[in-house]
Amino acid sequence: MLWSFLIALGLVLAMAGSVLFYLWNGLRPTAASSKTVMITISSGMRAQKVAEMLEENGLIRNASLFNGWLKLQGEGSRFQAGEYELTPGMTRDQIVAKLNKGDIVAASTIKFTIPEGFTVQQIADRLAEKAGIDKAKFLEIAGKPEEWTGSIWTKTLPTDKNLRYPLEGYLFPDTYEMKAGSTESEIINRMLAELDRKLDQLPEDWLGTLEERGLTVHQLLTVASLVEREVVIDEERPIVSSVIENRLKKKMPLQIDATIQYSLDKPKERLLEADLKVKSPYNTYLNAGLPPGPIANPSLKSIEAALYPEQTDYFYYVTKKDGTNSHLFAETFKQHQKNIKLSEKNEKK
Structure with a gap:
């Protein structure tokens, strides 16, 4: 009976030792290495899935044991999403601390x-x-x-x-x-x-203003794009916008050179008379009203100018050609012709 007891006790101790060795071996750190491993934890990923990923990448030895240890420690629910840089040989506590802290690699x-x-x-x-x-x-x-x-x-x-x-x-x-x-x-x-x-940075009433003027957002952006391509000086944006509005009200062709440039396959440094006759829905010399859509992507200043044009009686403008990027504005065609001659003189100088 004594021998039977000792044999049974030996078997129990051997089994217990095997279990303890299995747990110890399964939870101890992997072999240390200087090689880094990148893992990505997605939002809402379960701790079990994280453990499986760590095992697949050689960062832990046993995903099931690691997950069980997490449950006993009350860990795994605070892991943060992102891309992590880990190294084999890190302890369980080091890995968990890094994942809890969200110590992710800065994305390039x-x-x-x-x-x-x-x-x-x-x-x-x-x-x-x-x-x-x-x-x-x-x-x-x-x-x-x-x-x-x-x-x-x-x-x-x-x-x-x-x-x-x-x-x-x-x-x-x-x-x-x-x-x-x-x-x-x-x-x-x-x-x-x-x-x-x-x-959303525009005044709160901007949609109401747009409705009062009978414009859609698409038309607003179209006007803004015309202003953007025609004007360099910020102070002139609302004035050019007023010229566009005044011409639209009078059903006058806008005759904006920038729309011709947009119509061409390759923009030109200087437009010719023949270019003004190019067949295109964007040609505001041949077609009345606004072009089908914007001709560029406008800045917020041009959008504001299109939304809130200056109150003027101007119908014409021409660049001064004096190096200032500014314009000469006119209420009548006769005055506009004078401005053109003045502009040409500036160019010759």
Whole structure:
């Protein structure tokens, strides 16, 4: 009986020792290494899934034991989403502390600036150069409404086949910093979201003002784009906006050179008389009213000028050509002709 007892006791102790060794071995740190391992925890990921990921990457020995230990310690519910840099050999406490703290690796980013007045085509060129995006894909997505989720105002875009680029005027010019590897769609929607954010900075009554003037947001952005491409000096933006409004009220052709430039495949340094006859819905010499849509992506100052034009009797303007980038304004065509001669004199000087 004594021998039977000793044998049974030995078996129990052996089994207990095996269990203890299994637990000790399964929970001890992995072999130390200087090689870093990157893991990504997504939002809402369960502790068991995290444990499995840690085991797969050689950071712990046994996911089931690690998960059980987390439950006993009351851990695992505070892990924060993000990308982590871990190394084999870290203790359980070190791993948990890092995940609880959210000590994530700073994501690499791309930074790019879209100047005010850039067209969709120019934006695509700039992003291909500075952000490494696929230009053709960017332009393709810029023509797919189902991809646009960044702005509420794209829902009101007119379905006009004459629009050269539907998102022209809606991609807000600014300096952006985004996660490296951002897709063409993500970049477009980030720029669309910025438009909404900027429009929210307008006075609270801006939509009421727009309704009183009988304009849609699309028409507002169209006028703003004309102002953007015609004006350099901020103080003149509301004045040029007033010329546009006055001409529209009188049903006069806008005759804005910037719309001709937009109509051409390649902008010219100087327009010729023949260019003014180019057949295009954007040609404001041949077509009355506003063009089908914006001809560029305007700044907030140009949007404000389009929304709140100066009260003037001006119907004409011409650049002074004296190096100041300013304009001469006129109420009558006769006065405008005098201004043109003065402008030409300045150019000769």
